[in-house]
Amino acid sequence: MTSPDWFRALTALTLLAIDPAGLKGLTIRARPGPARQTLEDELKILPLPLRRIHPGLSDTQLFGGLNVAASLAEGRMIRDAGLADTPSALVLPMAERTPPGLAARLAQLLDAQTGHALLLLDEGAEPEEAAPACLTERLAFHVDLSQVPHAEARPLLPAPADIDAARARLPNVTLRPDDAETLVALAARFGIASLRAPLLAQRAALALAALDARAETTDDDLRHAAELVYPARATMIPEQPDAPEPQPDETPDTQTDSHTTSDLTDIPDDLIVEAIAALLPPDLLTQLEKRARASRAAQGSGAGTKRTGNRRGRPLPSRPGRPDGRARIDIIATLRAAAPWQPLRREARPDGPRLIIHPADIRLRRYEDRSDRLVIFTVDASGSAAMARMAEAKGAIELMLAQAYAKRDQVALIAFRGEGAEILLSPTRSLVQAKRQLAGLPGGGGTPLASGLRAALDLTDLARTRGLSPALALLTDGRANIALDGTPGRATAASDAEAMARRLSHLGLSSVVIDTAARPGRDGTLLAGWLNAQYLALPRADARHLAAATDAALTG
Numbered sequence: 001m002t003s004p005d006w007f008r009a010l011t012a013l014t015l016l017a018i019d020p021a022g023l024k025g026l027t028i029r030a031r032p033g034p035a036r037q038t039l040e041d042e043l044k045i046l047p048l049p050l051r052r053i054h055p056g057l058s059d060t061q062l063f064g065g066l067n068v069a070a071s072l073a074e075g076r077m078i079r080d081a082g083l084a085d086t087p088s089a090l091v092l093p094m095a096e097r098t099p100p101g102l103a104a105r106l107a108q109l110l111d112a113q114t115g116h117a118l119l120l121l122d123e124g125a126e127p128e129e130a131a132p133a134c135l136t137e138r139l140a141f142h143v144d145l146s147q148v149p150h151a152e153a154r155p156l157l158p159a160p161a162d163i164d165a166a167r168a169r170l171p172n173v174t175l176r177p178d179d180a181e182t183l184v185a186l187a188a189r190f191g192i193a194s195l196r197a198p199l200l201a202q203r204a205a206l207a208l209a210a211l212d213a214r215a216e217t218t219d220d221d222l223r224h225a226a227e228l229v230y231p232a233r234a235t236m237i238p239e240q241p242d243a244p245e246p247q248p249d250e251t252p253d254t255q256t257d258s259h260t261t262s263d264l265t266d267i268p269d270d271l272i273v274e275a276i277a278a279l280l281p282p283d284l285l286t287q288l289e290k291r292a293r294a295s296r297a298a299q300g301s302g303a304g305t306k307r308t309g310n311r312r313g314r315p316l317p318s319r320p321g322r323p324d325g326r327a328r329i330d331i332i333a334t335l336r337a338a339a340p341w342q343p344l345r346r347e348a349r350p351d352g353p354r355l356i357i358h359p360a361d362i363r364l365r366r367y368e369d370r371s372d373r374l375v376i377f378t379v380d381a382s383g384s385a386a387m388a389r390m391a392e393a394k395g396a397i398e399l400m401l402a403q404a405y406a407k408r409d410q411v412a413l414i415a416f417r418g419e420g421a422e423i424l425l426s427p428t429r430s431l432v433q434a435k436r437q438l439a440g441l442p443g444g445g446g447t448p449l450a451s452g453l454r455a456a457l458d459l460t461d462l463a464r465t466r467g468l469s470p471a472l473a474l475l476t477d478g479r480a481n482i483a484l485d486g487t488p489g490r491a492t493a494a495s496d497a498e499a500m501a502r503r504l505s506h507l508g509l510s511s512v513v514i515d516t517a518a519r520p521g522r523d524g525t526l527l528a529g530w531l532n533a534q535y536l537a538l539p540r541a542d543a544r545h546l547a548a549a550t551d552a553a554l555t556g
Helices: 004-017 035-044 059-063 066-076 100-111 158-170 179-189 196-212 218-231 250-267 270-277 284-295 331-348 385-386 389-405 431-439 449-465 490-506 521-532 543-555
Strands: 025-029 051-052 089-092 117-122 141-144 306-309 315-321 362-368 374-380 410-417 421-428 469-476 509-517 535-539
Touching: 004 025, 004 035, 004 141, 004 158, 004 196, 004 218, 035 089, 035 117, 035 270, 059 100, 158 196, 179 196, 179 218, 179 270, 179 449, 196 218, 218 270, 331 362, 374 449, 389 431, 410 431, 410 449, 410 521, 421 449, 449 469, 449 490, 469 521, 490 521, 509 521, 521 535
Parallel strands: 025 117, 025 141, 051 089, 089 117, 374 410, 374 469, 469 509, 509 535
Antiparallel strands: 306 362, 315 362, 410 421
């Protein structure tokens, strides 16, 4: 038995082989594995040469352009050809890492109608890790192979001769008069605002009819095309239409308005709507919210890790390099490097230009920027901590939150007590929201230290995928008594806490352990050693001094 997801993937690939220029391409969401590899092997049925590209692709490699180094060496203008000059199927692995600039250029290439197709290999692990929306919107199909077993991933595609025949029949296949209106109304019921989706569904329906050797589309073609194109674009689950009410006699104008309104709900067959709705992910609205939140994440100019770029930040000394369409040439530095050699070069080339510049003279601009820092406050809210210094710990956290806000850092808040941990505040710059969560922080129960560390570990991984530099401020007495699985027991709890702390230490992030015990001692220092973190004792300083020391420890 073939998996429905695998069947949809094979159908999408078959239609793309029939009309690659019209359907634009395919998004394949799956980590590297046997199922994805089997589908990649079948890409050879596409009638276009396959070109594998990288998210770091430069403008010169994509569109071609002036080769500055070769032009300077030859003394004449030399232009490099780009991938865009020849229609091809561009295969982009790690599509979720595509920078916005490259995504915009690939979208421009698809809009130019030059016969290219694009295949995105989306390897994102979380809903917010996805290929750029400006690209997926332009591609007809989106398939998810993450749940397809290897045994069911069999290459059951039509024969190449059948695909060639369908491609030859495609220009003569036509839509019925109402097909376009039906597809648009169907898209509206699923909250799809872009007209690209109905247009792509039309092309898919035509390709299906051509594959079955028919001269005109049918209702089955529309249903099948909508099932392939619409589910990945849906933003709402369609509501069931209300039962029709008896229509009183109205004036002609009113009758016309009611007819126009009912068109949007009456034209699509309810069976088609139900078939598409069955393909929607169960957590559709949650995924949309997470993607929107990820798109709003800040990307730079913060207090986190240093990174070198060529667009913004603090200027650094220029370095020799080769222009590739992304880096900017430092004209002054280039002339300064070439100036000492001009007399010798003029003697060697008496008929050359007055200023002779070699490729080795070119200097490129460099800048240093800092990623945003995320300070993860992980607070022990157990009974022992609440009885000891919880009020003072809250005061210290509020001061540290204020400092983080002043530096435009992002903050997150995790509390652990009872049998587990909870993220009370997702990464944010809202100081008011953070204070509100902190004021309502309850106390009591056991000390599930390992669960708190695991929550901090998960949040650290997520922050790094968003380009943030995480730092950890852990407030606890270090006396764990609840294991990772929620069962009581000091020995198991300490073992689990040590394992999670050592995993965090391997990440190499800045961290500090603030001992909130009434009598700080061995537990806190031991935990700081596992984490490779700095150790501070709360009773030895007031909240203001403690906040300043914590900030110094995290800044390093």
